[in-house]
Amino acid sequence: MKAxxxxxxxxxxxxxxPDPVAQSGEALVRIDAVGICxxxxxxxxxxxxxxxxxxxxGHEAAGExxxxxxxxxxxxxxxxxxxxxxDYCRGGRANLCPQRKLIGMNRPGAFAELIAxxxxxxxxxxxxxxxxxxxxxxxxxxxxxxxxxxxxxLVRPINEARILVLGGGSVGLLSALWARAMGGRSVLxxxxxxxxxxxxxxxxxxxxxxxxxxxxxxxFDLIIDAVxxxxxxxxxxxAVRPGGVIVHIGLLDSAxxxxxxxxxxxxxxxxxxxxxxxxxxxxxxxxxxxxxxGNLTWVExxxxxxxxxxxADLHHGRTAAAKIVLRP
Amino acid sequence: MKAxxxxxxxxxxxxxxPDPVAQSGEALVRIDAVGICxxxxxxxxxxxxxxxxxxxxGHEAAGExxxxxxxxxxxxxxxxxxxxxxDYCRGGRANLCPQRKLIGMNRPGAFAELIAxxxxxxxxxxxxxxxxxxxxxxxxxxxxxxxxxxxxxLVRPINEARILVLGGGSVGLLSALWARAMGGRSVLxxxxxxxxxxxxxxxxxxxxxxxxxxxxxxxFDLIIDAVxxxxxxxxxxxAVRPGGVIVHIGLLDSAxxxxxxxxxxxxxxxxxxxxxxxxxxxxxxxxxxxxxxGNLTWVExxxxxxxxxxxADLHHGRTAAAKIVLRP
Numbered sequence: 027m028k029a030x031x032x033x034x035x036x037x038x039x040x041x042x043x044p045d046p047v048a049q050s051g052e053a054l055v056r057i058d059a060v061g062i063c064x065x066x067x068x069x070x071x072x073x074x075x076x077x078x079x080x081x082x083x084g085h086e087a088a089g090e091x092x093x094x095x096x097x098x099x100x101x102x103x104x105x106x107x108x109x110x111x112x113d114y115c116r117g118g119r120a121n122l123c124p125q126r127k128l129i130g131m132n133r134p135g136a137f138a139e140l141i142a143x144x145x146x147x148x149x150x151x152x153x154x155x156x157x158x159x160x161x162x163x164x165x166x167x168x169x170x171x172x173x174x175x176x177x178x179x180l181v182r183p184i185n186e187a188r189i190l191v192l193g194g195g196s197v198g199l200l201s202a203l204w205a206r207a208m209g210g211r212s213v214l215x216x217x218x219x220x221x222x223x224x225x226x227x228x229x230x231x232x233x234x235x236x237x238x239x240x241x242x243x244x245x246f247d248l249i250i251d252a253v254x255x256x257x258x259x260x261x262x263x264x265a266v267r268p269g270g271v272i273v274h275i276g277l278l279d280s281a282x283x284x285x286x287x288x289x290x291x292x293x294x295x296x297x298x299x300x301x302x303x304x305x306x307x308x309x310x311x312x313x314x315x316x317x318x319x320g321n322l323t324w325v326e327x328x329x330x331x332x333x334x335x336x337x338a339d340l341h342h343g344r345t346a347a348a349k350i351v352l353r354p
Numbered sequence: 355m356k357a358x359x360x361x362x363x364x365x366x367x368x369x370x371x372p373d374p375v376a377q378s379g380e381a382l383v384r385i386d387a388v389g390i391c392x393x394x395x396x397x398x399x400x401x402x403x404x405x406x407x408x409x410x411x412g413h414e415a416a417g418e419x420x421x422x423x424x425x426x427x428x429x430x431x432x433x434x435x436x437x438x439x440x441d442y443c444r445g446g447r448a449n450l451c452p453q454r455k456l457i458g459m460n461r462p463g464a465f466a467e468l469i470a471x472x473x474x475x476x477x478x479x480x481x482x483x484x485x486x487x488x489x490x491x492x493x494x495x496x497x498x499x500x501x502x503x504x505x506x507x508l509v510r511p512i513n514e515a516r517i518l519v520l521g522g523g524s525v526g527l528l529s530a531l532w533a534r535a536m537g538g539r540s541v542l543x544x545x546x547x548x549x550x551x552x553x554x555x556x557x558x559x560x561x562x563x564x565x566x567x568x569x570x571x572x573x574f575d576l577i578i579d580a581v582x583x584x585x586x587x588x589x590x591x592x593a594v595r596p597g598g599v600i601v602h603i604g605l606l607d608s609a610x611x612x613x614x615x616x617x618x619x620x621x622x623x624x625x626x627x628x629x630x631x632x633x634x635x636x637x638x639x640x641x642x643x644x645x646x647x648g649n650l651t652w653v654e655x656x657x658x659x660x661x662x663x664x665x666a667d668l669h670h671g672r673t674a675a676a677k678i679v680l681r682p
Contacts, residue, residue, distance in 0.1 A: 117509065122596040122621055179507060254618060268450040280615035287608035289626035290582060293450055296624045298617035
């Protein structure tokens with residue numbers, strides 16, 4: 027098969043790779059669409075010790091089963107492969123399974139024509155939903171998981187909350203779209219890239235440039251840090267309202283001081299979060315299919331064979347798209 | 355009246371002070387018992403910019419109304435004076451009122467024979483409850499608030515949780531006692547002072563010395579950091595189980611890195627918290643009176659006139675008591 031292989035930092039190569047072989051309990055899926063995630067970029071930059079080249083990256087995927095129990099069905103991949111037996115798996119938090127593996131990280135990824143996946147990791151695509159939209163399910167589920175964990179700690183309903191999203195990549199943008207879909211009365215997105223800010227505004231959301239503007243201090247009930255850098259953590263703690271909630275999704279870097287004085291004296295809750303559950307994925311597929319997250323004009327399709335160019339464009343900030351989806 | 359006045363770092367002086375004058379809506383209360391808090395010690399060390407000498411410290415107090423609507427009634431003080439009108443006050447989170455003032459910090463404190471307090475800050479002492487036990491209500495409410503905020507984020511009932519408390523001062527010890535009272539199956543307290551460890555063990559709890567022993571990594575569902583120092587924050591993040599909760603109460607220092615990588619990838623929630631609500635205070639008074647928090651053998655009474663010695667003993671770690679209560 028053809029695959030886009032991360033061969034060394036700042037290099038992905040479209041080349042022939044051996045076809046995957048489905049093990050017992052696995053299906054063989056032909057990939058129709060697969061998105062480039064910020065974490066793929068993090069790997070591509072050589073900054074993720076868990077992503078070691080040569081490696082097929084990619085975990086935001088939809089396709090069709092070509093061998094397995096559900097042959098012929100169109101499916102979205104749950105890219106998180108877990109044991110299914112531990113307390114986390116059985117308690118609705120499979121994303122914390124100590125045995126968890128992620129395709130495109132410690133299993134082969136989906137920037138390829140074919141992938142072998144456990145049958146239980148296949149989620150049916152709603153009838154009539156396109157592959158590219160289906161591939162957006164995964165980042166939408168990450169954003170939903172963030173809104174869910176954050177909303178659960180808020181003392182008042184989420185539709186009363188002032189919400190700030192730091193980072194207008196797909197997870198940030200989808201968090202803002204979920205916030206709007208949940209009735210959030212005020213949703214603001216901080217994004218440094220001017221092209222992306224225009225896309226965010228096209229999606230009907232308010233955006234600002236954190237390099238020139240600071241959001242109001244002590245003002246936001248819920249903050250989604252979809253970057254996870256020293257600067258965004260500091261901005262989040264500054265902007266959060268007393269008693270407010272910060273959800274920390276991204277992990278651009280993990281160092282830096284935090285203002286523990288404000289966190290403590292103003293009773294701020296900081297929630298770390300990782301991925302999603304199968305329930306988040308199913309709910310996200312339904313919401314995308316029903317148009318509850320808008321029209322996705324910020325998603326751009328390109329051929330997988332031109333993946334190297336897509337990675338380079340993202341690296342140089344040359345695209346307005348919050349999400350590039352590759353089509354094998 | 356006589357009062358114990360914080361006159362400069364490492365000095366409190368027992369001396370004559372003018373009697374307080376009750377303003378409209380205030381009662382005059384004769385203090386019967388008032389505990390020394392870790393935050394009083396923090397002020398005494400000159401490390402709290404909010405506590406400026408000369409200042410009467412002390413906010414964990416019980417006494418009797420000598421002038422006001424409830425003259426003759428025995429009362430516990432809610433030391434947090436709030437506006438009563440903002441969304442926080444009316445929404446059950448008066449501890450976050452932007453106008454909040456704390457006696458012994460930005461209002462005169464209770465290390466004195468008399469104090470003027472707003473009528474709405476008086477909580478009736480349960481019939482038959484001694485003044486010294488009543489004075490423990492305030493730290494018990496802080497601990498209850500921590501357990502409540504932490505427990506609300508846990509995914510499973512608190513009685514299934516493995517609980518670690520860092521710091522065996524009164525708030526730490528009371529957190530552990532609340533954890534036991536709530537059915538916590540495993541409660542462990544870290545405390546560096548050997549005398550205090552003995553008191554913790556006398557209270558029927560398990561204690562260890564963090565200078566020589568490290569608690570199991572990735573093992574605790576709920577961690578109460580009742581110290582709030584660089585070292586305890588690091589220990590908490592190390593010991594917390596994936597998906598677990600850290601409640602950050604103390605504020606010994608506010609600097610230091612945090613392991614954002616673990617917080618994010620293992621979905622850890624960190625909750626900053628400050629004081630309590632009037633509901634926490636009332637629930638704590640009831641629990642103390644009913645003996646649900648044990649027999650309080652770790653509380654020591656001393657005369658207010660010997661307060662300087664008590665502060666010095668706490669400073670030098672020369673007492674086994676997790677709480678010294680001063681009696682004017």
